[in-house]
Amino acid sequence: MTRPAAIVTGGARGIGLACAQALADAGFDILVADLAEQAPDDLATDITARGAKFAYVRCDIADLASHSALVDATLRAFGRIDCLVNNAGVGAVVRGDLLELKPANFDHTLGINLRGTVFLSQVVAKAMLAKPGDDTRSIITITSVSADMASPERSEYCISKAGLSMWVKNLALRLAPENIGVFELRPGIIRTDMTAGVTAKYDALIDSGLVPAKRWGEASDIGSVVATLATGKLGFSTGSIINVDGALSVPRL
Template sequence: MNKKTSKKNNPVVFISGSSKGIGLEIAKKLARKNFDIVLNGRTDSKHLKKAKEDILSKAKVNVLCLPFDISNISVHEVMVKKIIEKFGRIDCLINNAGISVDKRGDILDVTTESFDKLISSNLKSHFFLTQKIAEHMIKNDSKNFKSIINISSSNAQAASINRAEYCISKSALEMMGKLFAVRLAKEHINVYNILPGLIKTDMTKPVKKKYNKLLKKGFSPINRWGEPKDIAKAVSFIARGKMSFVTGESIHIDGGLLIPRY
C-alpha cells in the first residue's frame, strides 16, 4: 500500500494505456477526484514510473502500476486478479490504449499484418478485457457509480482513407460500446464512447506539420489542437456518474470537427 492511504470506498479505475498521453491525463484528473488508480502501459517503462510519482505527489490515493500488453489476451485473467487482490473491486474501466498505423498509405495497399495488428490492439484486446472486467463489476456491490468508457476516435465516423485499418478498429470499438451498453444496463453498469478529434500527444507528433497546415485553412469550428485535458475533463464527469441516464452514447470531443458543414 502507498503511504498516503485512501478512503476504503474510493472508486477504483483501470485505465489501459495510461503511461502517457490521454490515458495519463485521465488518471491524473481522476486521482484528483479521489479515485484509486491502476496505471498500464505495454512495459514497465520510465513513463509508467514517472506517471505513478506524478499522481502520488498531488493526490492522496492508491496507485498500482500494471504493465502488460493488452493485446495478449492470455494474461488478462491474471492481471485482473492482481487488481482485485489489491483493491477488492473495479468500478470503472477506461479502454484507452491504442496505436496508429505504422505507415499511412492507400487503402488498396493495406497489408493483412497491419490490419490484424490494429484490430488486435484497438479492438479485440478491449472486447475481451471488457468481458473479463465486467464479470467482476457485476459481482461488485459497492455503491460507487460503475462505468466502462471507450476512447474511440472521430475516425470511427470520419473516413481517413490513408489509415483505413485504424478507422475500422475505432468504428467497431464504437459498436462494441453500444453492445455492452445494452447488455450491462441491467447490471447497473453504464457504457460510453468518447470520440476525440485532433489531440496533441506522441501519437500525433509525426503528423504535426500536416495538421498545423490544415488548422491554418480552418480544420474545425473550434480551430485548435485539442489537449489531453480536454478529454480528461469529460471522462471525469462521466466516471463520477454525472450522466447516469445516458448509456451507449458517443460523445464527440473534437472542437466541432464532425458537424456537417457547407
C-alpha cells in the first residue's frame, strides 16, 4: 500500500520536528520545509529510521511564489499530499511597549505567521481537491494560547495567531464537505529553542502555579496530538481547537 504523505513546515527542529517524528511513526512519509538550504545531517536519518520516506525543500512561507514549488516537490516525492502541518512561524521581532510597535516588525510577523500560512494552506487544499479520494486528509495549524491570551509586549504575535484561528474556522467550513479535516492546535509553554532564552522566567511562573499541570510542555506533546488528528481518529471534530497547554488557558477564579 502507498503510505500517506505529510508536509511539515518548520519541521527541522522544535515542535515541527516532533510533529514530523510522530507522523513518521504513525505511517506517514514526510516532507520537511524549512529555511536552511539543506536538511540537517541527522534529520533524514531520524525520519527514515522510523520507516518513512523523507524529502526536504527549502521554503520561506512568507514568499508566496514558493508555495506551488513546495506542493510540486511533495507530489514528485510521494505522489500525494494527505496532511499539511502549518508549524513555521516567528515570535515578535522586539518585545516592548505596543505603542512603540514598528510597522516593519508588524508586517514581518504577520507576513510569516498569518499571510504565509493562509496562502500555503490555500495552495495545498487545492492540490488535495485535485485528487479526490476516500483517504484521510487534514490541514493542521499550530497557533498558540496567544490566539486568545493577550501579551501587550508582543501584540503582533498575538494578532497573527488570533487571525490564524479565524482562518482555521473558515477553512474548516469550506473543506468539511470534502472530508478534509481542519484543526487548530494551541500550544502553551513549550520547551523549545524559541523559549530557551526565557527558561528561568517560565520556570518561576510554572512553580508559582501558572500552569496547573505544573510542568513545561514538550514538543512531543504537540507531535502526539498532530499524529492523532492526521490519522483521522477525530475526523468528525473538524474545526476544533485543541489546547495543548496543561490547562494554562482554562479560566480560573
